[in-house]
Amino acid sequence: MEIGILRRDGRTDPFFDGAAEDRLVIRRCEPCDHWYAPDQSGCPSCGGDELVWAQASGEATLVTWTVLHGRPAADGTVPPPAVLGLVELAEGPWLNARLDGVDAAALREGLALRASFVHPAEGEPYLLFRPV
Amino acid sequence: MGEGAAIAGLGMTELGRVYGRSARRLAADAVRRAAADAGLGPADLDGLVVSHGLGGSPGIELADTLGLRDLRVLTQMNAFGATAGAMIAYAAMSVTSGAATTVACVFADAPLRPERSSGAAYERSAREWHGYGGMTAALGFRSVNALYALAARRHMARYGTTSEQFGAIAVSTRQWATMNPLAQMRDPITLADHQNSRWVAEPLHLLDCCLVSNGAIAVVVTSADRARDLARPPVHIWGWGQGHPGHRRERGSEFGLTTGAAVSGPIAMKMAGVTVSDIDVCELYDCYTYTVLVSLEDYGFCAKGEGGAFVESGALGPGGALPTNTGGGQLSGYYMWGMTPLSEAVVQARGDGGERQVAKNDVILVSGNGGILDHHSTLILSPHRKGA
Numbered sequence: 001m002e003i004g005i006l007r008r009d010g011r012t013d014p015f016f017d018g019a020a021e022d023r024l025v026i027r028r029c030e031p032c033d034h035w036y037a038p039d040q041s042g043c044p045s046c047g048g049d050e051l052v053w054a055q056a057s058g059e060a061t062l063v064t065w066t067v068l069h070g071r072p073a074a075d076g077t078v079p080p081p082a083v084l085g086l087v088e089l090a091e092g093p094w095l096n097a098r099l100d101g102v103d104a105a106a107l108r109e110g111l112a113l114r115a116s117f118v119h120p121a122e123g124e125p126y127l128l129f130r131p132v
Numbered sequence: 133m134g135e136g137a138a139i140a141g142l143g144m145t146e147l148g149r150v151y152g153r154s155a156r157r158l159a160a161d162a163v164r165r166a167a168a169d170a171g172l173g174p175a176d177l178d179g180l181v182v183s184h185g186l187g188g189s190p191g192i193e194l195a196d197t198l199g200l201r202d203l204r205v206l207t208q209m210n211a212f213g214a215t216a217g218a219m220i221a222y223a224a225m226s227v228t229s230g231a232a233t234t235v236a237c238v239f240a241d242a243p244l245r246p247e248r249s250s251g252a253a254y255e256r257s258a259r260e261w262h263g264y265g266g267m268t269a270a271l272g273f274r275s276v277n278a279l280y281a282l283a284a285r286r287h288m289a290r291y292g293t294t295s296e297q298f299g300a301i302a303v304s305t306r307q308w309a310t311m312n313p314l315a316q317m318r319d320p321i322t323l324a325d326h327q328n329s330r331w332v333a334e335p336l337h338l339l340d341c342c343l344v345s346n347g348a349i350a351v352v353v354t355s356a357d358r359a360r361d362l363a364r365p366p367v368h369i370w371g372w373g374q375g376h377p378g379h380r381r382e383r384g385s386e387f388g389l390t391t392g393a394a395v396s397g398p399i400a401m402k403m404a405g406v407t408v409s410d411i412d413v414c415e416l417y418d419c420y421t422y423t424v425l426v427s428l429e430d431y432g433f434c435a436k437g438e439g440g441a442f443v444e445s446g447a448l449g450p451g452g453a454l455p456t457n458t459g460g461g462q463l464s465g466y467y468m469w470g471m472t473p474l475s476e477a478v479v480q481a482r483g484d485g486g487e488r489q490v491a492k493n494d495v496i497l498v499s500g501n502g503g504i505l506d507h508h509s510t511l512i513l514s515p516h517r518k519g520a
Contacts, residue, residue, distance in 0.1 A: 004260060
């Protein structure tokens with residue numbers, strides 16, 4: 001999977017710290033026990049603006065999915081398609097997710113998935129979801 | 133409401149692969165044309181509402197470009213694809229409250245460049261990506277196509293909606309476009325053409341996706357009384373509404389299943405004094421075929437989950453029970469955000485549709501849809517004075 005090079009942005013670094021250790025670290029509002037994606041700022045449930053970083057279980061289910069096809073190049077070659085999904089973490093939040101190791105024809109709502117990390121030679125690790 | 137408000141002028145620039153003019157110049161041209169259409173000059177305008185856009189669209193400095201002076205209303209608005217409906221509502225409130233008398237509303241965008249494909253116009257690309265958001269972009273979340281595909285797939289999985297049913301919308305919309313000289317895509321298509329068109333993001337084929345266009349469209353809103361004395365037949369604004377569902381991206385979300393049309397539709401229809409059975413024509417925001425289908429359900433033209441069967445019945449095409457996107461919409465006509473459905477509604481209300489003119493145009497519903505089903509607006513328009 002060729003995705004280019006991934007760098008930190010100073011705002012979501014704890015996600016990458018966790019990813020380096022194969023742990024899924026996301027955002028959580030402690031006062032109201034509500035979990036969010038790593039790029040969430042502030043808690044729309046209670047209005048609080050002090051989200052902490054917390055380790056999620058990595059267990060997830062599939063909400064919906066798409067197979068994304070690249071545009072054909074001038075020479076007619078087509079880049080390999082990507083299976084993308086919305087996944088619902090066991091803690092509740094939805095993530096925009098790249099799926100790996102799945103048969104696109106067999107995807108269904110509720111399919112059990114688990115967070116998995118890839119550690120490229122250069123740049124930060126990235127998150128994939130694979131069938132349990 | 134008193135005498136009510138009406139659309140008195142419509143101005144459209146050349147639309148599509150139109151190069152050599154900035155979005156600001158296109159916007160200025162559209163405003164001048166809209167004023168001229170109403171039999172007015174730019175100096176007769178005392179209000180200007182400019183839509184936010186993405187491709188270097190103008191802001192309120194457009195007033196200076198046009199040489200407008202002593203305006204009583206001047207603002208830029210943004211509800212993404214729902215902006216046109218919101219602008220018209222604001223303009224109608226301005227002229228009925230006395231804040232202004234004659235307000236132009238304009239959208240302009242110029243995302244297309246000669247050397248680039250349409251698909252690249254609104255897509256992100258980079259060799260290096262930064263942070264968590266950069267990671268999801270690197271992994272494929274780079275354009276709205278994937279996000280609408282996720283919504284469409286969810287509708288299919290929940291309700292059994294099929295790709296062929298999305299295709300029925302593509303085909304009926306193209307049927308209308310064949311009769312619109314301004315439409316960018318005018319060759320008829322079949323359901324097989326739809327099914328055979330390349331995948332963009334499954335379940336969306338290329339023919340499920342809207343065009344990308346450069347250009348600008350403006351309308352002039354004034355009081356119904358004043359509109360009666362202007363050059364063209366007034367298009368009366370009977371009602372408006374907005375709906376912003378605020379879908380949370382978490383367990384229990386209705387994302388993909390319902391839209392803000394479920395809120396904005398009833399508000400607009402109640403204001404207009406009509407029900408869904410009174411609507412003669414629909415001009416719906418059709419960034420994707422799926423968007424039309426889910427909007428029809430949320431407006432109540434059919435039950436939730438039955439949009440597929442409804443569009444398959446042939447209701448939307450020429451001769452159908454609910455003529456919809458009669459100019460070819462954004463799928464086959466031109467993509468000017470919410471000004472696409474609005475401009476065609478004005479054409480149909482005036483009886484200017486030529487070969488594609490619908491027989492019954494008394495009550496026209498216009499929708500706008502913005503973000504990823506985040507924002508919705510509805511207008512109810514008519515050639516007749518409200519309550520007359």
